[in-house]
Amino acid sequence: MVIKPFDKKIWLATPTMHSEERLFVDEAFDTNWVSTLGENINQLEQAICDKVGCHYSLALSSGTTSLHLAVKLAGVKPGDKVFCMDMTFIATVNPVVYEAAEPVFIDSETETWNMDPKALERAFEIYGDAKAVIVTNLYGVPAKLDEIKAICKRHNAVLIEDAAESLGATFEGVQTGNYGDYGVISFNGNKIITCSSGGMLLSNDKNAIDLARKMSTQAKEDAPWYQHEIVGYNYRLSNVLAGIGRGQLLHLDEHVKAKKAIYERYKEGLKNLPLKMNPYDEKRMEPNYWLSCIIIDKEAMCKQIRQEKEFTYISEKGKSCPEEIREKLASYNVESRPIWKPMHMQPVFKNCGVVQADNFCVCEDIFNRGLCLPSDIKMTEQEQDVVIEIIKSCF
Numbered sequence: 001m002v003i004k005p006f007d008k009k010i011w012l013a014t015p016t017m018h019s020e021e022r023l024f025v026d027e028a029f030d031t032n033w034v035s036t037l038g039e040n041i042n043q044l045e046q047a048i049c050d051k052v053g054c055h056y057s058l059a060l061s062s063g064t065t066s067l068h069l070a071v072k073l074a075g076v077k078p079g080d081k082v083f084c085m086d087m088t089f090i091a092t093v094n095p096v097v098y099e100a101a102e103p104v105f106i107d108s109e110t111e112t113w114n115m116d117p118k119a120l121e122r123a124f125e126i127y128g129d130a131k132a133v134i135v136t137n138l139y140g141v142p143a144k145l146d147e148i149k150a151i152c153k154r155h156n157a158v159l160i161e162d163a164a165e166s167l168g169a170t171f172e173g174v175q176t177g178n179y180g181d182y183g184v185i186s187f188n189g190n191k192i193i194t195c196s197s198g199g200m201l202l203s204n205d206k207n208a209i210d211l212a213r214k215m216s217t218q219a220k221e222d223a224p225w226y227q228h229e230i231v232g233y234n235y236r237l238s239n240v241l242a243g244i245g246r247g248q249l250l251h252l253d254e255h256v257k258a259k260k261a262i263y264e265r266y267k268e269g270l271k272n273l274p275l276k277m278n279p280y281d282e283k284r285m286e287p288n289y290w291l292s293c294i295i296i297d298k299e300a301m302c303k304q305i306r307q308e309k310e311f312t313y314i315s316e317k318g319k320s321c322p323e324e325i326r327e328k329l330a331s332y333n334v335e336s337r338p339i340w341k342p343m344h345m346q347p348v349f350k351n352c353g354v355v356q357a358d359n360f361c362v363c364e365d366i367f368n369r370g371l372c373l374p375s376d377i378k379m380t381e382q383e384q385d386v387v388i389e390i391i392k393s394c395f
């Protein structure tokens with residue numbers, strides 16, 4: 001196959017829009033409910049509760065602001081420890097710092113790439129206690145949520161499930177976002193469905209969601225004038241954007257199906273190379289396959305050096321590395337992305353604690369050998385086959 005660079009860029013994950021979004025947005029304009037109240041918000045909150053199976057939800061301006069309110073609801077105070085996943089997007093951790101609390105980073109396991117229950121248990125042994133645990137379902141693959149939940153219960157820690165990337169994924173038949181005391185989803189543009197930007201806080205605790213609703217609108221008291229007893233925020237989602245989400249949600253299952261087909265096609269097309277797809281436990285979980293990722297076998301890694309912002313590698317026949325593949329794909333106008341760089345490697349968090357199950361850092365190893373592949377559901381099978389050929393040519 002002769003491969004030429006694509007005229008049109010192949011993206012990692014971009015919004016896939018349909019027709020209903022526009023109808024709901026128009027409805028907001030037609031009824032003049034274009035601010036942070038309205039039917040789109042009400043319907044989106046209800047529809048997400050119905051989908052996820054939680055009792056209450058609150059539409060907010062982003063996944064990050066939803067996480068921030070979850071951290072506040074968990075009662076996190078300055079100086080408290082919060083156990084977070086080491087390998088995640090920084091938005092999982094920043095809200096902990098907004099509250100002047102102390103994040104401690106927990107390593108991943110190899111079976112789902114998510115928080116290692118053994119490392120979490122060890123963290124409780126080392127630190128005694130933690131106010132909260134924030135577990136992420138990375139790339140749409142559920143963590144070992146039952147084990148994590150049991151550990152939190154034993155140690156009296158509030159569990160926040162960062163399901164920003166995993167809407168539609170299930171663990172033992174239960175939708176993610178519904179395992180913790182609080183769940184968070186993101187409607188950012190690159191997610192499985194989008195509101196252009198936005199997020200949602202989920203819980204089965206009515207009082208908690210009522211309090212979050214109040215905090216998200218400047219914490220106004222029930223009085224004729226502006227009366228405030230606690231500090232609030234301006235975190236609500238716009239009814240215009242909620243209209244986009246409402247239309248998108250009608251297509252969630254279809255998006256998951258298309259993402260799965262992409263994952264399966266990569267798996268088949270790359271099966272003879274010394275690499276594996278991002279793993280999950282087929283018996284217990286069904287991911288939403290948000291991003292398809294690969295991890296190169298240890299023996300097939302060529303030399304790769306990453307500094308803070310620069311990298312180099314030495315090409316070798318039969319071997320490759322994430323930076324070589326990423327650079328090669330980019331030369332054909334294809335986007336790919338390194339795995340989330342672990343938080344303990346980020347200069348901003350250099351003084352935070354890190355806990356691993358033993359002496360080997362799993363997430364650092366995944367970061368070194370892993371890569372996120374283009375997983376945009378508008379990519380055609382033919383385009384994906386070309387991506388596969390480009391990856392093959394790196395070895």
Ligand SMILES: Cc1ncc(COP(=O)(O)O)c(C=O)c1O
Nearest residue numbers: 062063064089091092164186188
């Ligand atoms: C794991 C994770 N947590 C939190 C967020 C934050 O969501 P948002 O971008 O909507 O603030 C994202 C995505 O952006 C994410 O991937």
